[in-house]
Amino acid sequence: MSETLFERIIAREIPADIVHETDTTLAFRDINPQAKVHVLVVPKKRFRNVAELAEEPQLLADVLSTARKVAELEGIADSGYRVVFNTGDDAGQTVFHVHAHVLGGEQLGLFGRPTGN
Numbered sequence: 001m002s003e004t005l006f007e008r009i010i011a012r013e014i015p016a017d018i019v020h021e022t023d024t025t026l027a028f029r030d031i032n033p034q035a036k037v038h039v040l041v042v043p044k045k046r047f048r049n050v051a052e053l054a055e056e057p058q059l060l061a062d063v064l065s066t067a068r069k070v071a072e073l074e075g076i077a078d079s080g081y082r083v084v085f086n087t088g089d090d091a092g093q094t095v096f097h098v099h100a101h102v103l104g105g106e107q108l109g110l111f112g113r114p115t116g117n
């Protein structure tokens, strides 16, 4: 598998606005935010998507725990937030290092409808 952008962020070769870090995960702000709060949570170990990450349940749990921590740090744990794993082409996945999008800070729109409908 060729290296993705997110391995380079994890290795600190590319700058990112880091929100939180654990031994196994890193959380940083999305460069093109789709909500007032939009943070990406990645496991430091590479899996292409959440389906592959599910083969390591503890690491999947670590990603979700970091998502919860991000929500607390960003002050959106009580107001509500969405955690999204885009998986594959129809979902629009562009970076093939699994990442959870943590979105919130305002009322979020509907999702799941085809583009343009």
Ligand code: AMP
Pocket (backbone or CB within 6 Å): 005, 014, 016, 028, 029, 030, 031, 032, 033, 040, 085, 086, 092, 093, 094, 095, 096
């Ligand atoms: P996805 O479409 O689910 O694969 O999400 C990839 C996300 O990575 C998009 O929301 C991009 O805006 C975001 N992204 C791309 N490059 C960077 C970067 N250098 N730093 C932070 N987020 C990025």
